[in-house]
Amino acid sequence: MACVDSARLTFTNQRIRRAGGDVDEVQRRKNRNKSKIRARVEHVFAVVKRLWGFTKVRYRGLAKNANRAFVALALANVYLSRRQLMASIRP
Known part of the structure; x- marks a missing residue:
């Protein structure tokens, strides 16, 4: 059995923000960028699933x-960009 260097391992439970722990500005910026991308992607899936019923696929x-x-x-x-598209068509 090979010896594993535990200092190099990063587990998901180590990335959880613990009470009293501070988040530095770099990590805060990374989280903000991830949240922006996640929100844009999830809005598209919400339209597909909720408005058009694409929840289960045969x-x-x-x-x-x-x-x-x-x-x-x-x-x-x-559908999500319809306002911008209509604004560019109208004079």
Whole structure:
């Protein structure tokens, strides 16, 4: 059995912010960037799942399901940017 250097291991429970621990500005900036990306992605999935009922998919083959998902996500992006698109069309 090989000896494992425990100093190099990083577990997920070590990344949890403990009570009284301070978060430095670099970590705060990283968290903010992750949250921005996560929010933008999750809004698209919310439209697809809640508005259009794309919660469960019947297996029709990977290609058909992938195409259906890609089209649904593309339409969700158009749906979410509809105000900006309409503003650019109107004078």
